[in-house]
Amino acid sequence: MKDILIKSKRIKKELLYLLVSLALADLLNVISIIVYKSSWKEIFTQLGYVFMIGILFYILSIIIRVLVRVIKSFF
Amino acid sequence: MIDKNQNRRDFIKNLALTGSVAALAASPWLSVLADNSITKGPNEQIQIAVIGTGDRGKQLIRHLFEIPGKPNFKLLAICDNFQLHLDNTLELLKEHNCSPKTYTNHLQLLENEKLDAVIIATPLHQHAQIAINCMQSGIHVFCEKAMARNLEDIKRMYDTHIQQNRILQIGHQRLFNPVYLEGMQRIHNGDLGTIGQIRAYWHRNNNWRRSLPNNDKSLERKINWRLYKEYSAGLLTELLSHQIQVAIWALQKTPISVMGTGSIRFWKDGREVNDNIALIYSFEDGTQFVYDSMTSNKKYGLEEQIMGHKGTIEFEVNRQYSETPPAAPGIQQLINNVEHGLFDNLPIGGSSWVPETASKYKGEPIVKTNDLGDTTLELEAFLKFVRAGSAPEKITKEGYNASIWTILGEQAINTGEQLHMPSEFIL
Numbered sequence: 001m002k003d004i005l006i007k008s009k010r011i012k013k014e015l016l017y018l019l020v021s022l023a024l025a026d027l028l029n030v031i032s033i034i035v036y037k038s039s040w041k042e043i044f045t046q047l048g049y050v051f052m053i054g055i056l057f058y059i060l061s062i063i064i065r066v067l068v069r070v071i072k073s074f075f
Numbered sequence: 076m077i078d079k080n081q082n083r084r085d086f087i088k089n090l091a092l093t094g095s096v097a098a099l100a101a102s103p104w105l106s107v108l109a110d111n112s113i114t115k116g117p118n119e120q121i122q123i124a125v126i127g128t129g130d131r132g133k134q135l136i137r138h139l140f141e142i143p144g145k146p147n148f149k150l151l152a153i154c155d156n157f158q159l160h161l162d163n164t165l166e167l168l169k170e171h172n173c174s175p176k177t178y179t180n181h182l183q184l185l186e187n188e189k190l191d192a193v194i195i196a197t198p199l200h201q202h203a204q205i206a207i208n209c210m211q212s213g214i215h216v217f218c219e220k221a222m223a224r225n226l227e228d229i230k231r232m233y234d235t236h237i238q239q240n241r242i243l244q245i246g247h248q249r250l251f252n253p254v255y256l257e258g259m260q261r262i263h264n265g266d267l268g269t270i271g272q273i274r275a276y277w278h279r280n281n282n283w284r285r286s287l288p289n290n291d292k293s294l295e296r297k298i299n300w301r302l303y304k305e306y307s308a309g310l311l312t313e314l315l316s317h318q319i320q321v322a323i324w325a326l327q328k329t330p331i332s333v334m335g336t337g338s339i340r341f342w343k344d345g346r347e348v349n350d351n352i353a354l355i356y357s358f359e360d361g362t363q364f365v366y367d368s369m370t371s372n373k374k375y376g377l378e379e380q381i382m383g384h385k386g387t388i389e390f391e392v393n394r395q396y397s398e399t400p401p402a403a404p405g406i407q408q409l410i411n412n413v414e415h416g417l418f419d420n421l422p423i424g425g426s427s428w429v430p431e432t433a434s435k436y437k438g439e440p441i442v443k444t445n446d447l448g449d450t451t452l453e454l455e456a457f458l459k460f461v462r463a464g465s466a467p468e469k470i471t472k473e474g475y476n477a478s479i480w481t482i483l484g485e486q487a488i489n490t491g492e493q494l495h496m497p498s499e500f501i502l
Contacts, residue, residue: 028409029406032406035409036409042406045404
């Protein structure tokens with residue numbers, strides 16, 4: 001069986017993507033609070049939603065990167 | 076562990092202290108219940124008997140022994156004209172090291188025992204005579220709802236209570252339920268705005284029959300008395316009576332008329348009382364109490380919905396709903412809007428009709444605790460009233476008005492007419 005090697009550089013890169021995704025989700029929460037004039041408490045109370053959206057963004061980033069790689073491989 | 080009884084007691088005390096004048100006037104028994112100065116005394120043991128020891132009688136005895144703080148009472152005797160009920164109750168009482176005397180006739184009981192109070196849980200048609208005999212013997216009475224089988228007996232019970240100056244408390248346990256007490260305060264403080272309609276229903280899906288001991292058919296009418304018109308008005312006296320009481324309590328007024336219909340639609344098994352009913356009670360200010368009950372579908376269960384222009388209360392599920400519910404958190408609104416933008420159908424050829432389906436807003440709890448214990452509380456209150464020698468008159472009137480309008484509901488169904496309260500029964 002072939003071992004899969006994940007280099008520390010790759011791990012750092014993925015963590016960075018995850019962090020950016022979570023930051024974007026948090027930013028979205030702040031924008032929502034401003035747009036819908038809701039309570040600033042939601043920065044903390046809606047962390048569950050923020051986390052879920054962050055994970056969604058991260059998964060989207062994976063899909064996009066895989067697609068880009070597949071498309072690049074044709075050229 | 077925090078004592079749940081203490082929580083309930085604190086809750087009621089708090090309610091009595093913080094309630095507005097209007098709210099306390101609507102539920103004056105609250106302040107009696109919260110008054111700790113009415114306590115037990117070593118030489119003031121309350122002597123009690125229970126008349127009627129069937130299912131409900133036994134339940135009441137259980138609750139009696141669950142009253143916190145061991146109130147100073149002695150269950151001196153139990154009475155039932157069915158030996159099996161007496162035997163079962165004696166068995167139950169062994170758990171409490173209690174061995175009361177037994178009687179099969181309430182007159183013998185009254186003759187032989189010196190009682191302060193009785194609890195009556197016999198079949199409905201026997202309530203009036205037993206309660207009247209007890210009050211005439213100087214005994215305070217707690218009687219299960221509904222008060223009596225007909226209007227005249229209800230009035231006779233009330234008149235005896237006044238003439239003999241004895242307590243007559245009717246077993247409407249919702250009067251002592253923390254959810255109802257808190258909800259009623261909000262209603263009477265005007266939190267729901269103008270109440271336009273009260274809707275209530277009680278739906279079951281069973282034949283409402285009890286099994287006969289040893290399958291002895293001769294006991295049918297004795298055990299299943301709820302199904303026969305001679306003894307009961309069926310769904311009306313057993314279920315509606317609770318819910319019309321809630322409506323009258325909420326509105327602080329009695330109806331002016333009632334109309335209704337009913338039938339034996341499903342359980343064609345020899346019963347005489349209807350297995351489905353629908354009634355509309357009207358009030359002077361135009362409010363309606365819309366009621367239905369059935370025994371062949373239980374999807375909707377039971378509920379009392381108090382509907383005002385500012386909000387709704389549903390007591391049985393312990394919820395209050397504002398007509399202007401708080402907005403969802405911003406991020407959830409954003410997600411909803413994105414979802415609607417992506418997946419909603421676009422109207423073609425002008426604006427489309429949107430069905431006015433029920434609001435999905437889940438409301439807020441009226442009280443946080445789920446520990447109701449209303450039957451224990453109503454019995455605790457009864458013992459306090461007995462010790463104090465009197466009860467707020469309103470508590471008897473609540474039972475009286477609920478019973479009168481229950482029987483008028485039955486008459487409206489039987490005659491197919493819109494009925495008004497006969498003047499001789501107005502208090």
